[in-house]
Amino acid sequence: MxxxxxxxxxxxxxxxxxxxxxxxxxxxxxxxxxxxxxxxxxxxxxxxxxxxxxxxxxxxxxxxxxxxxxxxxxxxxxxxxxxxxxxxxxxxxxxxxxxxxxxxxxxxxxxxxxxxxxxxxxxxxxxxSKILEIGDYMFDFPKQQLQYKSEDSMQLTHREAHLLFHLVKNKNQVLDRSLILNKLWGTDDFFSARSMDVFITKLRKKLNKDENIQIINVRGFGYKLTV
Known part of the structure; x- marks a missing residue:
């Protein structure tokens, strides 16, 4: 035990x-x-x-x-x-x-x-079992780390890791904006939505070494991760 x-x-x-x-x-x-x-x-x-x-x-x-x-x-x-x-x-x-x-x-x-x-x-x-492959990246969700090929791992914040996890689990599908705001921020008000936009921008920058990876803003609905 x-x-x-x-x-x-x-x-x-x-x-x-x-x-x-x-x-x-x-x-x-x-x-x-x-x-x-x-x-x-x-x-x-x-x-x-x-x-x-x-x-x-x-x-x-x-x-x-x-x-x-x-x-x-x-x-x-x-x-x-x-x-x-x-x-x-x-x-x-x-x-x-x-x-x-x-x-x-x-x-x-x-x-x-x-x-x-x-x-x-x-x-x-x-x-x-939650080490996920995203194009040329490996995402270790439990450790909150993102690694591009053989480079050193990048440490994600708690919220970055959870947001990326939900995007990956819903890959090529729209991740409902209101649902994820309530789950990770506890509310879907304007200020939380703006905060989420900032986190999406940070994730895009961390994933930009693989040109095939995109996080698309589906206006009025949410975000979609495509690889």
Whole structure:
């Protein structure tokens, strides 16, 4: 099994949070514990955990809201929800907003650990398959690197890498402008649209060594990557 997994735990019940944290740490996990959703979101951005374990009912920002905000900028990190609720509607909502698994309280630590390992291992396998070919470029999405032939790799920003990934996965098809703005920027307002235009310009410059690659602006609809 994988060890030394960096995990973000958001749990507002302090006693339960400490029990989970200490139990995981005895099994070689690195645990970042937060007692509300707002703190958890800040720690997610600064600590780059490998997996999230989120209590659904939390003050300031609940687990579902937190997951939605994280999914808007990261569609790969595994998310496990912890909840005292067991209604089907709650389970469905958790999965529909991007949750990968769901544990009802009370639960056994062994079950939580098995589920964490399964999700982290699955995600690592998926990431290794995300090295994509774009004409004469190789795009390593997990590492956020772009390489032209045998030259040194260029490091992309988080948003550049995710925008390019979606363009490549929809190669030769129009990537809906509003859809990608909501997914990566969290809104499709004017200022976000202008920001996206700037990122498209940056990607064009980084891909300009292969004359066959184009990112076409399809006015009123979005962008299309052609090779």
């Amino acid at each position: 994988v060890s030394n997994i960096k995990l973000l735990l958001a749990e507002d019940e302090s006693a339960l949070g400490q029990i989970i944290k200490e139990s995981l740490e005895t099994r070689d996990f690195e645990v970042i514990l937060c007692d509300n959703g707002e703190k958890a979101f800040e720690k997610y951005k600064s600590e780059t955990p490998e997996i999230l374990v989120l209590d659904v009912m939390m003050p300031k920002k609940d687990g579902f809201t937190l997951a939605k905000e994280i999914r808007a900028i990261d569609d790969t990190i595994p998310i496990i929800f912890l909840t005292a609720k067991s209604q089907t509607a709650d389970v469905v909502e958790g999965f529909s907003i991007g949750g990968n698994d769901y544990l009802k309280k009370p639960f056994s630590m062994e079950e939580l650990i098995v589920r964490i390992h399964n999700l982290v291992n699955r995600t690592k396998v998926q990431k290794t």
